[in-house]
Amino acid sequence: MKRNTFSYKVKQYLMFGGVGTFLFCAVVIVPFIYGIYLTFTSWDGVSRDKPLVGFANYAAAFKDADFWMAMGRTVIYSVFAVVFINILAFAMAYLVTSGVKGQNFFRAGFFVPNLIGGIVLGYIWKFVFNRAFVAIGNAITGGTTTSLLATPRGAMFCLIFASVWQYAGYMMLIYVAGFMSVSDSLKEAAMIDGCTPAQAMRNVTIPLMRSSFVQCIFLSITRCFVIYDVNLSLTKGEPFGESVMAAMHVYNTAFTYKRYGQGQAEALILFIVCAIIGVTQEWIGKKGEVEA
Numbered sequence: 001m002k003r004n005t006f007s008y009k010v011k012q013y014l015m016f017g018g019v020g021t022f023l024f025c026a027v028v029i030v031p032f033i034y035g036i037y038l039t040f041t042s043w044d045g046v047s048r049d050k051p052l053v054g055f056a057n058y059a060a061a062f063k064d065a066d067f068w069m070a071m072g073r074t075v076i077y078s079v080f081a082v083v084f085i086n087i088l089a090f091a092m093a094y095l096v097t098s099g100v101k102g103q104n105f106f107r108a109g110f111f112v113p114n115l116i117g118g119i120v121l122g123y124i125w126k127f128v129f130n131r132a133f134v135a136i137g138n139a140i141t142g143g144t145t146t147s148l149l150a151t152p153r154g155a156m157f158c159l160i161f162a163s164v165w166q167y168a169g170y171m172m173l174i175y176v177a178g179f180m181s182v183s184d185s186l187k188e189a190a191m192i193d194g195c196t197p198a199q200a201m202r203n204v205t206i207p208l209m210r211s212s213f214v215q216c217i218f219l220s221i222t223r224c225f226v227i228y229d230v231n232l233s234l235t236k237g238e239p240f241g242e243s244v245m246a247a248m249h250v251y252n253t254a255f256t257y258k259r260y261g262q263g264q265a266e267a268l269i270l271f272i273v274c275a276i277i278g279v280t281q282e283w284i285g286k287k288g289e290v291e292a
Helices: 007-037 056-063 065-096 103-115 118-141 152-179 184-192 197-208 210-225 229-234 246-256 260-287
Strands: none
Touching: 007 260, 056 210, 056 260, 065 103, 065 210, 065 246, 065 260, 103 152, 118 152, 118 184, 118 229, 152 197, 152 210, 184 197, 197 210, 210 260, 229 246, 246 260
């Protein structure tokens, strides 16, 4: 069989990529298309009948004040979480590439929180905030200290703190790769030309690491916008529903309130918003990227 024929290329592709393509379509593409179909139905998630209702679910989603409040909280949470995740990750990456003693140990230690599942991580920090910090506060003040999870702003702080603790180690590895991709000769040349270490960092290292910043910000944005597991185990949306994020609201609408069509419509809106923000950030970052 000739190697430049279409049938040969198809067979080669099916041999090496056929299984992966099938699994991707079965797990991602088909459920996504089916989910779009469900947004046009009034299915309750249980019955066999799926009556078509047109765009009624989208109209209900846009009129759902609780959904947009949850979306607003998600935006606020994501802004703070993304900023702190990347600042901390960059600082840790600089530390473990600066030649500090035991830097390989620190790399492993900083990455470990990312290996903990979101549900488990949420319960761990719930214990810390409700028991450990409260006990420490009582011992210091000699009075009764309220848990941070008992107030809306405190619950938001706890969510941001737990997310930063979980994701910073993963982003650190990308920044480490960025630091290692910058040639030492360029930094030495900048120092010879009279730059201070801070100036060399700002004018040489950081511009050449632009791709690392683009990747880390994109990943942290997409992860933060769809947070659910930590939100469920750490706060459960409390107090008074003031820490319900968009993904939790979508889940509650679909599975708790049995409005699956509306929940699916809200999930699609969340996906579109997240995709627009992520792609826009990626495009802006890549547009000015410096080739090392």
